Amino acid sequence: MVGRLVLVLGDQLSPDIAALKAADKAQDIVVMAEVSNEASYVPHHPKKxxxxxxxxxxxxxKLRQDGWTVDYTQLDADTPHGSIAAALIAAADRHGTSKVIATEPGEWRLIQHLNDAPLDLTQMEDDRFIATHAEFEAWAEGRKQLRLEWFYREMRRKTGLLMDGDKPSGGKWNFDHDNRKPAPGEVDFSGPLRFEPDAITSDVLDLVETRFGGNFGTLRPFWFAVTPENARLSLTHFIDGGLTKFGDYQDAMLTDERFLWHSILSMYLNAGLLSPLEICRAAEAAWQKGTAPLNAVEGFIRQIIGWREFVRGIYFHEGPDYTSRxxxxxxxxxxxxYWGGETKMHCLSQAVAQTREDAYAHHIQRLMVTGNFALLAGIHPHEVHEWYLAVYADAYEWVEAPNTIGMSQFADGGVVGSKPYVSSGNYIDRMSNYCKSCAYSVKTKAGEGACPFNLLYWHFLDRHRDKFQGNPRMGNMYRTWDRMNADKRDTIVAQADAFLSQMDAGRPV
Structure with missing residues (x-):
């Protein structure tokens, strides 16, 4: 007797996902499908x-080995499906049932897509996260501003991570002050574990090469983990080798050093191959054993149970129109x-090159290089949003949109951050060695060879003065601008305008 269909999406690859926990292995049928709409609604990186x-x-x-009946459709099948709903409808016809249970997707677009399907479909909340929707809404209710620090403390209390009773371990909630060291001379960590493709992965690579070979991004060599077992090996590798210095240098950038001491675990976490608590407990255990310092462990855990949970809460709290703001x-x-076109800006060239080749860039490269430039240059936030969603292997809308629309582009008007994350070239110079190899001079504020970040920084502040001059965190910036003589201000604005015009015309900048 056939019971229900159990939908499992590509970022729900956890054996304890809500729909599987609610299903009956004896009579329910798991439905999984590679569909063209999901692979192409943005031009995803081939590695992703x-x-x-x-x-x-x-x-x-693995599900089949564990006794589940799995109805799986590959994109290269004789009758591939165009959408998730089409795959479910076809499975319903094959198996004679219209009842479907699904775990809520992480995108409003897909939630609505499933709700519109002509099926008896129930969506269950995804309980792999620390905070439920109800808990985040209860925390947010009545607050004038939603800020990470206060939410993060609640997540620490709920999980008990790095807690000494009701007090934070080490006497402080946040050791971020210790985690802003500039790039060192060399990196003594080997970077992420790399895995050789097995037969299944090799078949997939051939398919992706044929169908999506024209997308931005290098497919081969392909080295990602694709199973929980290999993802856990990657976690152990990071805990043993990268975590110790992760905190100190998490914001640093170095030419031709793509990974530094970063974990490169977010794509495994966001797809469900790893869980947030197993990652955080492994990091906490390293501190307890004395093999990793507290500042590194706290900073790492904050990214997962703090920031990751916070932006998911923001995404669902703000609603389906968030990405259009x-x-x-x-x-x-x-x-x-952004698509690999010629540029003389070394920092952008480095960030885009590694994005093209590895479908990865760390958070400061995303925020303070590609994101900072897009914000300063006035690029449409939806185009920036779709670029980040397309090119990074860890990008799903629930996590990407608040980081881009909110944190990076300030397009939400201050929901995520209290001020725009903009900087001149000085920040990039302080946190990297990029500027040493650049055609522009980071020390030159105006005139020939001036760093575009320097010009565009003041141009941004000048054109948005009415919005930001009253912001208490930006007053010093405007006072500095006002102290410049009028001729210098006019020169900076004119040079920035000329730079933007050249970029708009499609000429290399």
Whole structure:
């Protein structure tokens, strides 16, 4: 007797996902499908598509070994499906049931897509996260501002991570002050573990090469983990080798050093191959054993139970229109340099090159290089949003949109951050060695060879003065601008305008 269909999506590859926990292995049928709409609604990086398809196929294999009946459709099948709903409807016809249970997707678009399907479908809340929707809403209710620090403390209390009774371990909630050291001379960590593709992954790579070979991004060599077992090996590798210095240098950037001491675990976590608590407890255990310092462990854990949980809460709290917000009315098209076009800006060249080759860049490269430039240049936030969603292997809308629309582009008007994250070239110079190899001079504020970040920084502040001059965190910036003589201010604005015009015309900048 056939019971219900159990939908499992490509970022729900956890054996304890809500829909599987609620299902009956004896009579329910798991439905998984590689569908063209999900692979192409933005031009996803080929490595991202290959990672998810391979991880899905491996997960389906494991489910079958565990006794589940799995209805799995590959994109290269004789009758592939265009959408998740189409795959479910076809499965319902094959198996003679219209009842479906699903774990709530992490995108409003997909939630609505499933709700519109002509099926008896129940969506269950995804309980792999620390904070439920109800808990976040209860925390947010009545607050004038939603800020990470206060929410993070609640997550620490709930999980008991790095807690000494009701007090934070080490006497402080946050050791971020210790985690802003500039780039060192060399890196003594080997970077993420790399895995050779097995037969399943090799078949997927051939499919992706054929179907998505024209997308931005290098497919081969492909080295990602695609099973929970290999993802856990990656976690152990980071805990043993990278965590010790992760805190000190988490904001640092170095030419041709793509990974430094970062974990590169977010794509495994966001797809469900790892859980947030197993990652955090492994880090906490390293501190308890004395093999990693508290500042590194606290900073790492804060990214997962703090920031990751916070932005998910924001995404669902703000609603389906969040990605369309544009508080600063920016309307410039995304320039070709984001897709690998020629640029003389070394920092952007480095960030985009590693994005193209590895579907990865760490949080400061995303926020303070590619994101900072897009904000300063006035690029339309939805175009920036879709670029980040497309090019990074860990990007799903629930986590990407608040980071981009909110944190990076200030397009939500201050929901996520109290001020725009903008900086001149000085910040990049302080935290990296990028500027030493650049055609522009970071020390030159105006005139020939001036760093574009220097010009665009003041241009941004000048054109948005009415919005930000009253912001208490930005007063010093405007006082500095006002102390410059009028001729210098006019020169900076004119040079920035000329730079933007050249970029808009498609000429290398």
């Amino acid at each position: 598509i290959a990672f998810l398809f391979s991880a899905m196929r491996h997960f389906a294999q 544009n508080a600063l009315a920016h309307d410039r098209a995304l320039p070709a340099l």
